[in-house]
Amino acid sequence: MLDSDKLNLERINFLLVDDNPQALIIAASVLAGFGVRNYHKCGSVKEAREYLSTNAIDFLPTDAHMPEEDGYSLVRWLRRSAPEANRFIPVVVVTGHTRQSQVLEARDCGVNAIVAKPLIPRILLERIFWVANDQRKFIECDNYIGPDRRLRNLGAPEGVQGRRAEDARASAAAAEGHDVDSGDLKRGAG
């Protein structure tokens, strides 16, 4: 992100989820600074689920740790059971600390990005730009729904024949000494 990059978030509907009222005020204040006009705040996953069931939103920043149900559970529900209009929206989990027991859940729930607390405006804005420009495909299978978890495609492990169509191209590119991301693959395939 360059300081001269422009953004217009006036028409984007945000849903903020956090059980800590002060954290909600901080997030709302930061977004207002970014020019966001439409946001709704929810203090629990239950409340957020009800809101998402009847309102279309465009971006969901959610806290990870909440007392009754955590943000990862909300994302998992969103990707599988939310109304179609909300199922593929970008989601950022905001967390101060990830418990050992939740590392895999954080990876596998279907989130687009994770942002560390305390919420630093520059970091959040960079993430918004990053998510908006993210070229990864969405993956739907039995045990995962969300953006491709591979940020870089380095091909199959050495000595293993890859199962994916991209693997051959990625291996060839890796042999030439540069990484291939999903955007490169798309352009290469076109």
Place this chain on the structure above:
Amino acid sequence: MSSVRKFRVKTKLATEVLKGGGITASEALKRADAGLEPLREPCLVTVDRCLSEIDKRFGVAASGRSQEEFEDLYVLSSEIIDSSLGLPNSGIEHAARALCDLADLSLEKGIRDWQAVDVHIETLKLLRFRGQAFSQEQRQAVLDGLKKVTLKRVGDSSAPSAA
């Protein structure tokens, strides 16, 4: 083998951001920082409340601390991280994160190492009152020392299981 579906999603966020127009990133950041200024004082109040509660319930002078739940220690430390923008450039969020690590590992392993807890609480207090006056090197030295304590005392499964 289960079927896998891959597809591209065009989000409204992408459409709007890539369309251009609006304000520059530097202007957005300037406005966001200005919006945070009035929130720093209430955040500092929250940091102090949490730190005081941690000390009262889990500190070295707390006579009933062995009866306290480490889950509460985790939650209070998390709240300090959330509110640490009230104390910028103090390093307190890193010390609070280390205490979260300690509480989480303690819960996982079922051990309570009070010496490690004491070191973390004292470090939080130090950074609360002196952190902003420290140089970056001094702060880093404090935090590096704390990290070693966290890993050594609880990260190591052979650590003493002091009650």
